[in-house]
Amino acid sequence: MASEFEENNNNYEVYPYPGKAKSVVWKFFGFLKKAEGPPTKANLDMATAVCRVCGKKYANKGNTTNFKMHIDSDHGGEFEPKSKSKVQPCLDNFVKSNKPVGKISAERQLTIDDALNKLIIGKVLPVSIVDNIYFKAFVGLLDPRYQIPSRPTVIKRLEEKKSKVEDKLKSQMKLATDIAITHDGWTSLNTESYYTTTVHFIDKNWCLQSAVLGTIKLAGSHTAQNIANELKNTQDHWSLPVPTATSDNAANEQKAYEILGWNRFGCYGHRINLVVKNSLSLPEVSRVLGKARTLVAFFHKSSSMTSMLHEKQKLLFTDSKVGHRLLIDVSTRWNSTLYMLQRLLEQAPVLMALANDASLPKQASSTLKNSVFNFEELTMVEHLVQILLPFEKATTIVCADQHPTMHKVLPIVTKLLRSTELSDDDSTVIKKIKQKMQAEMNKRTQSEDISLMACLLNPFTKGLDFVSEERERAHALLRGLVSGVTLVKMEASDDGGKKPDVAPLPLLPQFPGEEEDENNSVEDLSQPTAAKKMKSADTDDWLEDVVCTGESMDLGNASEHEIERYIGCQIEEIDHNLTVLEWWKKNSAFFPRLSVLAKKFLAIPASSVSSERVFSLGGQIVSKKRCRLSHNNVDLFIFLNKNMKYW
Secondary structure (H helix, E strand, O other): OOOHHHHOOOOOOOEOOOOOOOOHHHHOEEEOEOOOOOOOOOOEOOOEEEEOOOOOEEEOOOOOHHHHHHHHHHHOOOOOOOOOOOOHHHHHHHHHHOOOOOOOOHHHHHHHHHHHHHHHHHOOOOHHHHHOHHHHHHHHHHOOOOOOOOHHHHHHHHHHHHHHHHHHHHHHHHOOOOOEEEEEEEEOOOOOEEEEEEEEEEOOOOOEEEEEEEEEEOOOOOOHHHHHHHHHHHHHHHOOOOOEEEEOOOHHHHHHHHHHOOEEEEOHHHHHHHHHHHHOOOHHHHHHHHHHHHHHHHHHHOHHHHHHHHHHHHHHOOOOOOOOOOOOOEOOEHHHHHHHHHHHHHOHHHHHHHHOOOOOOHHHHHHHHHHOOOHHHHHHHHHHHHHHHHHHHHHHHHOOOOOOOHHHHHHHHHHHHHHOOOOOOOOHHHHHHHHHHHHHHOOOOOOHHHHHHHHHOOOOOOOOHHHHHHHHHHHHHHHHHHOOOEOOOOOOOOOOOOOOEOOOOOOOOOOOOOOOOOOOOOOOOOOOOOOOOOOOOOOOHHHOOOOOOOOOOOHHHHHHHHHHHHHHOOHHHOOOOOOHHHHHHHHOOOOHHHHHHHHHHHOOOOOOHHHHOHHHHHHHHOOHHHOOOOHHHHHHHHHHHHOHHHO
């Protein structure tokens, strides 16, 4: 029944909902006045809602379903956004005013679609960016004709791209004589366990290729059998030959490869980490490191003390050292301890001056005086840093994954053993540290025969002068491996011919096992001097028996002759401007059997860092804002991001 106010006012006005309204329907509905005065709840007829477009009335009982149905049926359901910032109307007007002029060609649409997919994968952006109003405005400014795809469409296209990349990678791996893998696990933000597998092989052009095969969510406990099953599934999916694996020294990883019967090399980066961490566990060193961590934590917790530190730096240092913050170490990376000690040595004059500043509060002054190194401790830290620097360099070299690293392991071990030789000037603590390091590095493992073979197959270190006691055993191992190589005529085309068959590594005597560890890399430590280029000649099928391809020569004699020619080649005659892979590319025709083994051993990574580097990418993908991402999409984004070169 109409109110008295409405009956007396034929041209009545519909007023908006008084106060804050949560539902978007109040953009369409309002109320009539029932009394004179401002449009407040007391003066409005709140029991009846009126459509501000057509004037239809509905009872207002606190439920807006009828109002929404009316808008859907009578007004096309054109709801406005719940709230708009001041910038939003400008963006809406921009989008509306930039209507497409003409139609975009199908070719250009596909080109922009592909660029958008690369942007999302390469910069680890959420797929929801295609719904962002600011992104739409930006794209509209570049080309108003371009139709931005929906989120499901983007995911579908990325899945199609993954299938194409897989096909390209499979076709390349089919041409490889041998492959190697790395394998490691990580836990995402939402406490889901993933294992990443990477593949490494040397292609027909003697270039080292690396790729991520997959990131698999591992259900259940991390037992050796579960890990072995996951690795076997990966092998079957990619149709891989039996690989040589590099992994950390965890017991479940080692047992998994025993179950599979695969050759395994223990990550040397982890071993370096173990050597250093065990050596730093001495009570004298632990006490100094404890003081260092207390000092760094004190400055990290106090902004005023950090400001005073910077003021002292301006007085005592040049501009290059002003503003340097103290660094704290982390338990998982030993080299962070080295960086912490280096920074404390650098800032020692400032810290001592600040500790004796009379203007400091009593408590702060006491903490500094108890934590700053004294002169005896500074001397010990200086010597400790000098010991650790070669290990840091070795870690960096071992963790490289763009070029072969396995042939560098033995030179690195030799270099580190030399750097830890005892000296008469060493203090008691430094001697204990060096002795612990030498004891750990002298431990032998079966997997070291892999590094021995890689070193022998490096033409620049094949003399094994730095491990001369291993020379005879290395030559015996090489003869056993060469006898298992069967040469098969290879076609000139990329997809023709069978692959040479290489026998697995022979069973070797067991040595004391490795302990657990974690880290990274090493450099080429063999530096031969003289450089004369080795002459090469074109070959012909008629000359195959002369260049030792074994077509018309007894197999045993041909293999032995090939080994003798390779070992007998003087290092001084080798062109030292070539890398190890460039040398083999140039000379593989002269050593056909050894070149097969060179591809096998030089492709094996010395560390599992390739799979570990996926951890940081996984942290960007499974973030706090994307923690509900499915494990299939996690694998999709990591696979495409790490294999962009196959895009």
